[in-house]
Amino acid sequence: MRIAYDTVLQSEVSALAAKSGGFEPYRYECACCGEEVHVAAPNSTSRVPHFKHRNGNNDVACENYLGQYGAISIDSRSRKxxxxxxxxxxxxxxxxFCLGLCFSAVGIQHYEQQNVDFEIRTDESEPPFYTIPINTLYFAPDVPTMISLNKFSFCYYLxxxxxGTKRKYDFFRFGNTPTFFKVQGNDSDFKAKxxxxxxxxxxxxxFVIFQNKDLTPQISRFPDEMQVNETFCFETMGLKFLGMTLSIPKKTDEIDRLLNNWGYQLEASETIxxxxxxAPVIDDVSMVTSNKVFLFTSFALQAHGNINVHSTDIxxxxxxxxxxxxxxxxxxCKKNAEIVIDKGESPIYAYNQISTSETAKVSFTIPDNGSWFLFNxxxxGSLKNGQVVxxxxxxxxxxxxSNYPTRIIYLCRQKELVNExxxxxxxxxxxxxxxLDLNQFMLLALNNTASQxxxxxxxxxxxxxxxxxxxMEELL
Structure with missing residues (x-):
């Protein structure tokens, strides 16, 4: 199939444009039946990149689905x-740890009309340990609802x-293999996905976590090139974890070997x-007041591939x-680089008008109210209380x-003297x-003061x- 629905961009994408990022689990869905698909033959020299079902679905209608030529929808409602x-x-x-659960507006309405509940299990055969109704009371369209996980499992069935279909989602890694999260935010109360x-x-x-009973200092296994910023132990879901924040500035053979042992590989990052x-960030969304935005990107923007707009909008x-x-x-969305931009109304804040008074002085004694500065x-330079300037x-x-100028003192200038x-x-x-030589003034146009x-x-x-x-200079 030529096109599929991208659950990250929340729009339809073409296989040709999405071929560089088509390997993330659960990201792409069939535009015909809604089942999960992935990009096939992305680097083939004999076959065109296309989407293929992960679960082996050989439905001819799906596999031959091309969509209407030139009509790729960027509307999130195009999801099947x-x-x-x-x-x-x-x-x-x-x-x-928590689960971010998200539904579309159509999905919420569909499930709410039929009083459907959402269930979370740690095993396919076990009863759910958490249940929540799918309705507008608990969910907003396309906005994740955070559900704290209080029961540990390497995978969860949703x-x-x-x-009644139970979908398996892998979470924690087995053994001493760490689980990686991408940090969102720069403060101490960060969230990591x-x-x-x-x-x-x-x-x-x-943010990297090890689930280990003995909590052996795993940091000793890290190469020096890995920049470990913080390491701490914490307990949740009845288990102890070792957590750390780190970054990897560059690729080395030692880092490659370590990451390969853990089942990861390192690539160059992208930037947006x-x-x-x-564009202030509000709830993970960059808000702008204009209908246009200028972006620096380390990669080319591809309509229907890494951005959910048409090519005419770029x-x-x-x-x-x-x-x-x-x-x-x-x-x-391209590799590690993700951003959501939305247009909002320009905020109008209520404020009190701060007036500024001006005074002319020859000298001034600094009082004890406010912060005073001399500009020359x-x-x-800052001025002290009682100082004469x-x-x-x-x-x-x-x-x-409060960082606002409220009074200005400048030199009292004398009035300009003229005539008498x-x-x-x-x-x-x-x-x-x-x-006196009167001949020197013969050619001058004298005013009354000079003549007298x-x-x-x-x-x-x-x-x-x-x-x-x-x-003589006609100044008098």
Missing amino acids: SNRERVEFYYKNSNKT ANTLN LVRSTVLFNNVQY TPLWPP LEVNYDISRVLVKKRTKI RSGV YLTPESVIKRYE KLLEDILMHCKRTEK YIDKCSVSGYINSVAKQFI
């Missing part, structure tokens, strides 16, 4: 199955009371970084920067409260005189040297 979507998590806030595949990536933060607009700005039109819950040519034309004093006031100031402070002053000077035959210079 109402089956649950499941992820396993570790929550560091309470040191417990079913609903409508069809189970790594279902056998592929790990460098420079990715992982939103550039614009700002514009490559340059080699590693793309502009993407944001649809409802736009998802990108030398930079910025003499201001200059280039200096300003500012008070801050300026002449009086010159004659008061400058006493040097010289002989020269008339007075012609009586004595002397003129103030500074006043003369001001008149």
Whole structure:
């Protein structure tokens, strides 16, 4: 079959575009019957990549399903199955493991109408140890409901009371083999999602657990190149676990041998970084207020392969920067790199207007309220209570409260002197005189102040040297 439903991207994808990531268990479902499929012949030189049922279903209608050419749906409602979507998590806030259970809107409505319960078992033949009704009281569309696991099992069997089919989901690894979780979040109360595949990536933060009765310090088995950040013991489900957070910066022969012994392999990681607009993360969703987002990606965006939008919604700005039109819950997933982007309304926050007062002073004594700073040519310096500051034309004093400027003090500048006031100031402070030469003023357009002053000077035959210079430069 040419197309299948991707439960991660929650849209239909083509086998050709999805061939590089088609080996994760439970990810792809048949677009015809809804059963689990995987990408077959991804690297073949003689066969085209296509989806194939994992369980050996040879239904001709499914295997020959091509879909309508050119019509690949990005609507999550195109899913043919109402089956649950499941992820396993570790929550560091309470040191417990939980199951993230998710249904589509159609699935919730379908099960609620028939009063269906969801069941969790540790063995196919045992009664369920946890039951929850599938309805809008407990589930929201496409949002995982976290169920704490209080009973240990290497695998869990999930079913609903409508069809009774018990689906097996592997969780913990056997023996001393560690189980890897990918850390989500950067704080101490992080959440980590189970790594279902056998592929790990460098420079990715992982949470690793060992289930061991003796809790032997397993860290001694780790090569020096593995960066172990934290190691601790915890108890849950009646068992003791050894947990640690680590990352693997680079690939070495020693690391390869160790990971191969555990059933893993290491590959180069990918990166997704939103550039614009700002995208705060709310409940694992990057929220933007625009219908366009610019992204840096270390890989090419492939419509219907690693992103759930059409090719017309992707514009490559340059080699590693793309502009993407944001649809409802736009998802990108490539190897370790995952992001969900959704558009939200621009928030309008209620706030109190903080006013800023300005005062002109020649000098200022710093009071004991707020934080005061002096800004001048030398930079910025803090001021102490009671300190006296003499201001200059280039200096300003500012008070801050809660990181907001609330008062500004600047130099009190004198009013500019003109005409008679300026002449009086010159004659008061400058006493040097010289002989008056009227010929020097013949070509000047004199104002009343200058003309009257020269008339007075012609009586004595002397003129103030500074006043003369001001008149010659037409400043008086």
